[in-house]
Amino acid sequence: MKTSIDNLKVLIESLGEDWKTKLDMYLKNEDVDLDRKGKNSIEDFLQSCMEEIKDNKVSSLQRVEKKIDNDLLYKNLKKYLDEALWTFYAFAPLRALGAVNAQEACDIMEQVFNRSVLRFHPNIMQEYEKYHFDNGNAFIDFLNAQDGLCSYIIGKTMHYDAMLSFVHMQTRLPKELCKKLVDMVDGNFNELRLNYIIERLNSLCKYNDN
Incomplete structure (x- = not known):
């Protein structure tokens, strides 16, 4: 499986210059226009983030936070991941x-x-x-x-x-x-x-x- 930072790069390439807006809308379960490739890139990114949290790979998520470079978006990402990992x-x-x-x-x-x-x-x-x-x-x-x-x-x-x-x-x-x-x-x-x-x-x- 690719790392979260690798999948984030794929996500950025797939979603284009509005990637932060589209990712944020997806995280908040809002209607967002995504083709299959774009949706898959988000899901792959989120899955890799969850796996790294389970494996306690803190440094990987720190690189994601730096790449995102948006406090509110990263906060929404953390909220989404925390809810998804509730059982864990x-x-x-x-x-x-x-x-x-x-x-x-x-x-x-x-x-x-x-x-x-x-x-x-x-x-x-x-x-x-x-x-x-x-x-x-x-x-x-x-x-x-x-x-x-x-x-x-x-x-x-x-x-x-x-x-x-x-x-x-x-x-x-x-x-x-x-x-x-x-x-x-x-x-x-x-x-x-x-x-x-x-x-x-x-x-x-x-x-x-x-």
């Missing part, structure tokens, strides 16, 4: 624990999976310290991120290998933890799929009622 950030505490104690991190993941994803226990949201989270908000973010990750996997009916790749791509968890989560999803696939269908039907009923 939500898994940060578990990533940190997994790096020093993989078994404890696996145990926590299993407990949270059983009490939040597979079935729901309302008391879990008050038990953040038990699971090595600094505060309730960070723990709730993690619960929502893990639930969303599992729901996406179930909704796409992913193959086992695809699940492993997707979980690692989204979370950058150590391989042992990725396998633990995927094994739990795979082992409870039918029950999770039923939960997913019921949740989708409930959402559809609420939408129709409105």
Whole structure:
């Protein structure tokens, strides 16, 4: 994969002299006239930025900031990337624990999976310290991120290998933890799929009622 700065150069060439305006409009989800080449250049650039953030390549993003040379545009870029990487950030505490104690991190993941994803226990949201989270908000973010990750996997009916790749791509968890989560999803696939269908039907009923 090309670096973010390489992809930014391709983006500039593809979008022309108005590249900053077009990129900013895309980041803010505004209507912007882009051909396929232009849209692809933006998406490739953003994807490379996200990968470098996950890999903690700070210097690469500093070069991007210097090349953009526009505080507001870079602020909007950071906002877009932060929102896109919400799941990655939500898994940060578990990533940190997994790096020093993989078994404890696996145990926590299993407990949270059983009490939040597979079935729901309302008391879990008050038990953040038990699971090595600094505060309730960070723990709730993690619960929502893990639930969303599992729901996406179930909704796409992913193959086992695809699940492993997707979980690692989204979370950058150590391989042992990725396998633990995927094994739990795979082992409870039918029950999770039923939960997913019921949740989708409930959402559809609420939408129709409105």
